[in-house]
Amino acid sequence: MKPVTFPLILVFSLFVTFFSCSNKSSKSRKPVSTIVVSPQKSNYVFGDKISLNVKTKIKNGDIESVKLYMNSQLLIESKELDFTVTDAELKLLGNNTLTVEAVKTDGQKNSRSQVISVFSDEPAQKLTYQVIKNYPHAKEHYTQGLEFHNNALYEGTGEYGTSGIFKKRYETGEIDKEIKLEDKYFGEGITILNDKIYQLTYKNKTGFVYQLSDFVLIDTFTFHPAEGWGLTNDGTNLIMSDGTHLLTWINPNDFSVVKTLQVANNRGLMTNLNELEYVNGTIYANVYTTDIIVQIDPETGKVISEINLTGILDMYKKPGDKIDYLNGIAFNEKTANLFVTGKYWPKMFEIKLVPSK
Template sequence: MKMLKWLTANIFLVFFMACNGDKASSKRFSITLGKGQEKVQYNQTLKAGITNRKKLEIDSVTYSIDGIRLQTEGNDINLKGIHLGHQTLEATVYYEGQSEKISKPITILAEKAPEIYTYTIINTYPHDDNAFTQGLEFYKDTLYESTGRRGESTLRKVDYRTGKVLRKKELSAEHFGEGLTILNDKIYQLTWRANTGFVYDMDFNKIKDFPYGNSKEGWGLCNDGTHIYKSDGTEKIWMLDPETLEEKDHIETVTNTSVFSRANELEYAKGKIYANTWQKDGVMIINPKTGAIEGVIDFRGLKEKVTQNKNLDVLNGIAYHPGNDTFFITGKNWDKIFEVKIAEKEE
C-alpha cells in the first residue's frame, strides 16, 4: 500500500535532487555523516561525528539547525522540532579552552509518503473563459479572483453562481497579475516578476504597493487569519507579516523522498495549505508548520469537462467555501468552475 501511494504521488510531483557537501569546515575539524544520511527523514536519528584532523583534545560538541539546539546521545542526533527541506547542520566544537563552528548541508524530508485524494463534483458553475486565473478566494461568501497576462490582468469580484463579474479593476500593462488573498477587509494581490504586490480596500481602491524580499517572483497567496503565505515558484513558501508584508520565515515543500518546487495558487483550509502544482493536474496538501506534503489531490479528468478552446490552459484556481465545506476549482481560460468534495482515494 505504501509503495502504491508513493508511485501515485510521483505522477504529480517532479522531484529534483540536491547536491550536498561541506559548506564550511576548517583545517582542524569537519562534520561526517552516516552513510547515505545527506538526506534523512524528519524524526529519524542522524548519525554525525567530528573528524579531528589535528588530534586536538575535544571537550564537547553541540549541534543545531536554524539556531535550534538538537538533542544528542553519543553520535545520534534527534531530528525534531525543525523545518524540513534544505538545512545546514551546524556543530560547535569545544576544545582546549576554545570553540569553533563548522557546518554541513543536509536535507530533511517528510516522515511519510503523501496520501492520495480524489474528488466528486457537487455543482458546476459558469466562468469567464477570458480569465487567465491566477488567484481565487472566498471572502464572506463572495468569490474574488485575480487574473494574469500583461495588458489583461485584473482583480475581480464575481458572482460564482452566474459567472457575472460584479466589480473589476484592471492592472497596468507592465504588471502580470498573480495570486491574491483577503484578510481583515484588505485584498492582497501579487504580480509575477515586477517585484511588486498591491494592497486594496474592499472597493478595489489601492492602499499601497509592497516590494518582495528574498522571494524574487510572485505566484500564490493565502492566509490563516494571522499570517500571509506566499509562493514564488521555488520550493519555498514564505510567511509574511500582514501589516509590513515583510518575509518573516519560510517553509520548504517536501515529500518523504525529495524537495519539491513550483507550488502555484494557494488556499488555506482546515489548518493546511492547498497548492496547485504548476503544469500538473494535482493539488498538494501541505503542513504549514513543517512544509511536509501530506496529501496530493488527483484532479485528472477535470480539464476535459470544460469547453475546449485554443486559449485553454492548465488547472489553476482553488478556493475553499467554509459554509459548504467544499472546494471550488477552475483553470486558466476555463469556462466552468467546479464545486467539489475531496475524499481519500480508495485502493
C-alpha cells in the first residue's frame, strides 16, 4: 500500500489554518471612540456653550460604559455607542481637555482625548502710566522680586553668584539687611507672609523660607513647576509663576499645590508671566522681555488690563549701561501706588495708572 502522508498533511494544515483564523476572529478588540465638537472653531471664548457628539465603534463584544470628561470632570456616562451632550459651558480659560473612555464587558478599554483652547470673552483695558516720583535703584541688582512690608522695600535678586534678598529704604536705596544665596542658586521671586520671607530659585526646584526679623533660614521646600519665576501671596497661599501662562497656588505650610490657573486675554494664552504682585484682589504680572504688565483676575485667569510702560527708563539710560528687562512690581499701601523697576536698572519709579489715549 502506498503511503497517504500528503493528504494527511494537507488535512492537518487546513485544520490548523481554520483553528488559527477562528481564534483570530474571536480575539477581543478595543473600542474606538471619536469626539466631534460643535460649533467647530480654532478657539473658543469663556462662557461659550458647545455640543459634544461621541461615537464609539466595537468590532465584537458588548459595551459596558462610555464616559465623557471635560478637564477630568465627568459630563456623562452612557451605554450608548452614539450620543450627544448639548450646552456644555466652557468655564475654564486656556487648554481644555476632552476625554472619552470606553469599556467593554470583557474589560477591553480605550480612551481618546483632544484639546480645545478657550480665551477671554472680553478685551483687556489698555492703561499707561504717570510717573509720580523716581528713586535710586542699585544698578548691580538683577531684580527678580519686589515687595513692600511696613513701608520697607524688600528686593530679591538673581544671577549665579550674586543672588540674594535685600531690605532697603526705598527713598534712598540704602540697604539695612541682606542675605546672599550660595553660588549654585539663581534667585527668583520673593514674598512675605506671616512674618516669613519665601524665595524661589530658577532651575533647582528649591525654595527657601527665612524669618522676616533677622533673615535666618528656617526651612526649604520643593515646588512642583519645572522652574521658579515670580512669587506673591493672597494672604493665605503663595502664588508662583513659572514663565508659562500658568499660575500655581501653594500651601505655605506643607507646600502642596492648592490649584493652578491658566491666564489668557481675548487673543490667546498669556505666556512669559514673571514677577508678581497681589493687590486688592487682583494679580499684577510682568510679561518677560516686554514693557507690559498685565492685571489678572485670580478667579478666572482673565487679563483685566494691560499696562504699557514703554519709555519709562529712556531719559535715565546712559551709553554703556548694562540695562535688562522690566521686572519688579511692588504696591505701597502708604502711597497707594505701584513701584516698578527692572534688572540692572538705575531707577525705580512710583507710578499712577491712567487710561491710554
